[in-house]
Amino acid sequence: MKFKKKKNYVGVLSSVFAIFIGLMVGLVVLLLCNPSQALPGFATILSGAFTHGMRGVGQVFYYATPIILTGLSVGFAFKTGVFNIGTPGQFIMGGFGAVYVGIMWDQLGPVHWAAALLAAVVMGALWGLVPGVLKAYFNVNVVISCIMMNYIGMYLVNWVVRSYKPLFNTLRNESKNVAATAVIPKMGLDKVFPGSSVNGGIIIAILVVLLIYVILEKTIFGYELKAVGYNQDAGKYAGINEKRNVVLSMMIAGAIAGLAGGLLYLAGTGKHIEIKDVLASEGFTGISVALLGLSHPVGVLFAGLFIAYLTAGGFYLQLFEFSTEIIDIIVAVIIYFSAFALIVKTLLGKLKDKKAGKEGGNET
Amino acid sequence: MDYVIEMLHITKKFPGIIANDDITIQLKKGEIHALLGENGAGKSTLMSVLFGLYQPEEGTIKVKGREVKIKGPLDANALGIGMVHQHFKLVHNFTVLQNIVLGMETVEKGFLKMDDARKKVMELSRKYNLFIDPDALISDITVGMQQRVEILKMLYRDNEIMIFDEPTAVLTPQEIDELMQIMRNLTAEGKSILFITHKLNEIKAVADRCSVLRRGKYIGTVEVQDTTKDEMSEMMVGRKVNLTVDKSEAKPGDVVLEVENLSVDARQEGHTKKLVSSVSFQVRRGEIVCIAGIDGNGQTELVQAVTGLRGMSSGTVRINGEDVTKKNIRYRNTHGMSHIPEDRHKHGLVLDYNLAYNGVLQQYFGTEFQSHGFLKNDRIYEYAGKLISNFDIRSGEGAATITRSMSGGNQQKVIVAREILRPHDLLLAVQPTRGLDVGAIEYIHSELVKQRDNGSAILLVSLELDEVMNLSDRILVIFEGHIVAELNPKEVTVQELGLYMAGSKKEGKGNEV
Structure with missing residues (x-):
């Protein structure tokens, strides 16, 4: 192969290393909480997702769908040089767009769900557009404006859902069910994974991952986005409109996160927009997924699946009277260590040096 | 023992390459020892080994005859080794004095006590004729002065062994002469200097001995007095090098670049400062026009305005007769402009x-x-x-x-x-050879001349006087944003050019070009 890219072995290795450390810390926590149950509990984390056979696998895909996309959103933005911490806001705005169209526009028939998803994408893009424009034309720090947009999005959605009668389920303090036509079709996955919540969303998510991969790696648009992301000044020197690129990349990132929200709230699994003053956790999990997946679209896909797998397994920890928060601790430790790629690199380097030293018989 | 530092048979390997292969350097007390080599010859690696940033696989380091193990810069400092880096390590919004004592402040009950430090610094400054103002802010003083602050930092720490990493790259000819004098003063006081460079003139001017590295290997150490520049460059490059540029008479053709009354303003904290003030000139096909000047006199801004990287406050730029003042960078790039930028990174x-x-x-x-x-x-x-x-x-x-x-x-x-x-008609080359070794410089110079002969208009911006003199067909001297002279390289001496660049000499006819 002539164009073989240099593989990022160190990066992949550091992710594997981080996962290992994270799991070990999880084991220690389990041991501290309840030594007698720790080992079976640990085994459950690793294999729990398969407890109910194919149904469990289906659940993993279901959990993975939104976080793959929010991870992709963060990862994509990261590759293009901006830190999109606004995924919770974009996610909830996307979810709101989908729910609104899903409830209100019920005469659309078979394209109803697609229209609702489109609304999710547009709302998410809008929420990404604002920090993008602020960054490009007024040099406002993306992180700050994104955090602001998160809260604006959350409170705006709470307010609109609560005050707009057709959307609001007063009994349960959440949004109403979307119309049956707006629920994402199963696309045959219910046959493969009977009894699980999985739906066509995972297929859409994987297609979006592939699309983003192709855009980033194969097109001149991706070439420009990455060039500006790696080095804005060089992008300008090359005659690329770097301001426009910042805006576009934030818009696309927002659109992906919005789609994540749409897919979750249109899943038809009893998930509704609840009126709580909490930022969408799926958004923040996206940052973890992106870090673990090294911001690479395919890496993000596997990282999302992995974290979903742990979450699914962790659900069964309750059987051993452990709380499921232990999974969150493990994921947190994994992320913590995956951010230390450099340490891993030096550690590996030192190991190698030592080996070489021994072989060479170097006495100093 | 005669030697203050001996690096004996140092070998440092990196994956795939041997950066230093059995290198031996011995520095005598009170000498200026030049370390000469091309880029990538292993000079920086060797210095990093001396500073403990890398541990060598083989070899030993001796300081004053005693074998030592240096694990980091602090160890090196404790052994009296100091360094002036190519890019100064100064805090810009601190005063000179604050920078000098930084890291080893004298305190009393937790409060700073600067009086003693000030006395010591002033004494050192007088002793070595450094003439620094201890209360000036670093951001307000010239690059040459900043370098002296770096030297004072080493003196303040009582370093006996000083390493200068390409110290002249940023200086004017006059400042270079002064630095050479300072270096001589330092060695007269018993300090020993390792002088990293690839400029042969300077080695000839100031160094006692010279060690040459080539591609990680030690080539040899010579007495500078007994060796010619050509011999040294041959040792460094491994072949004969043509130090002067061969070029024929320029045959200027049509005007390609036309700059008229170009001004660039900097707006800072409410007041405007003219970085470039109504500069006009033309560059024709088949000629190399060089903008000479000391760094920071507006040449960067001028070129950025011409290329579109920076806006201009007034004036016009024409390429091939077409007004591109309002066109974007992409348009200029695709309509005849090539640009070798100042900052490659x-x-x-x-x-x-x-x-x-x-x-x-x-x-x-x-x-x-x-x-x-x-x-x-x-x-x-x-x-x-x-x-x-x-x-x-x-x-x-x-x-x-x-x-x-x-x-x-x-x-x-x-x-x-x-x-x-x-494809291009105009080639803007801003410091195209900065930081390059003789072999690469020779190559790039000959390429530029070839482009000229192929009919390109070339605008060269350079801080290197040799480059200006060798390469250009016309010289425009820029000083504080004005073009103060147009000179013919055949009729002007380096010293004269230096005076124009320093602003102490101006042409009567102003900036009419």
Whole structure:
């Protein structure tokens, strides 16, 4: 192969290393909480997702769908040089767009769900557009404006859902069910994974991952986005409109996160927009997924699946009277260590040096 | 023992290369010892070993005859070794005095006590004729003065062994002379100096002995007095080098670049400062026009305004007769302008892209390299192959090498190759040989002359007087944003040019060019 890219072995290795450390810390926590149950509990984390056979696998895909996309959103933005911490806001705005169209526009028939998803994408893009424009034309720090947009999005959605009668389920303090036509079709996955919540969303998510991969790696648009992301000044020197690129990349990132929200709230699994003053956790999990997946679209896909797998397994920890928060601790430790790629690199380097030293018989 | 530092049989390997292969350097007390070598010859690695940043696989370091193990810069400092880095390590909004004592402040009950420090600094400054003002802010003093602050930092720490890493790169000719004098004073007081450079003139002027490295190997140590410049450059490059540029008489043709009344203002904290004030000039086909000046006199801003990287406050720029003042960078790039930028890392390269992708930085959107928005990777790599073979670019993995991992000289070659191979009428070359070794400089100079003879108009910006004198057909001297003289390189001496650049001499006829 002539164009073989240099593989990022160190990066992949550091992710594997981080996962290992994270799991070990999880084991220690389990041991501290309840030594007698720790080992079976640990085994459950690793294999729990398969407890109910194919149904469990289906659940993993279901959990993975939104976080793959929010991870992709963060990862994509990261590759293009901006830190999109606004995924919770974009996610909830996307979810709101989908729910609104899903409830209100019920005469659309078979394209109803697609229209609702489109609304999710547009709302998410809008929420990404604002920090993008602020960054490009007024040099406002993306992180700050994104955090602001998160809260604006959350409170705006709470307010609109609560005050707009057709959307609001007063009994349960959440949004109403979307119309049956707006629920994402199963696309045959219910046959493969009977009894699980999985739906066509995972297929859409994987297609979006592939699309983003192709855009980033194969097109001149991706070439420009990455060039500006790696080095804005060089992008300008090359005659690329770097301001426009910042805006576009934030818009696309927002659109992906919005789609994540749409897919979750249109899943038809009893998930509704609840009126709580909490930022969408799926958004923040996206940052973890992106870090673990090294911001690479395919890496993000596997990282999302992995974290979903742990979450699914962790659900069964309750059987051993452990709380499921232990999974969150493990994921947190994994992320913590995956951010230390450099340490891993030096550690590996030192190991190698030592080996070489021994072989060479170097006495100093 | 005569030697204050001995680095004996140092070998340092990195994956794939041997950066230092059995190198021995011995520094005598009170001498100026030059360390000469091309980029990538292993000078920096050797100094990093001396500072404990790298541990050598083989070899020993002796200080004053005693074998030592240096684990980090603090160890080196404790042994009396200090260094003036190429890029100064100063805090810009601190005063001179604060910078000097930084890291070893004298305190009393937790409060700073500067009186003693001030006395010591002033004494040292007087003793070595450094003439510094201890209360000036670093950001307000010249680069030459900043360098003296660095020297004072070493003196303040009682360092006996001083390393100067390419100290003259940023100085004017007059400042260089002064630095040489300071170095002589230092050695007269018993300090020992290791002088890293690839400028042979300076070695001849000031060094006692010279050790030469080539591609990680130790070539030899010579007495500077008994060795000619040609011999030293041959040792360094491994072949005979042509130190002067061969070029025929310029045959200027049509005007390609026309700059009229160009001004650039800087707005800072409410007041405006003219960085470039109504500069006008022309560059014709087949000539090399050089803008000479000391760094920071507006040449950077002038070129950025011409290329479109920076806005201008007034004036017009015409390329091939067409007014491009309001056109964007892409338009200028595709209408005859090639630009070798001043800062290859900031503007010239996307360091995380590989060589091939950097090779098409301004052309990827052309039909040659894309169809329907998709990159034609095979074409891009093919083109990179052309750059590599035409310009002898060396890299670990050919076109797929990430440019960040390449040596500075080869990075610069990528840019030069890209800009020369692109179709162009005008070539803006800003410090095209900065930080490069003699071999690469020779090569780039001959390429520029070749481009000139092929009918390009070349605007060269350079801080190197030798380069200005050797290469240009006309010299425009810029001082504080004004063009103060137009000179013919054949009729002016280096000393005269230096005076123009320092602003102490002006041409009567103003900036009419």
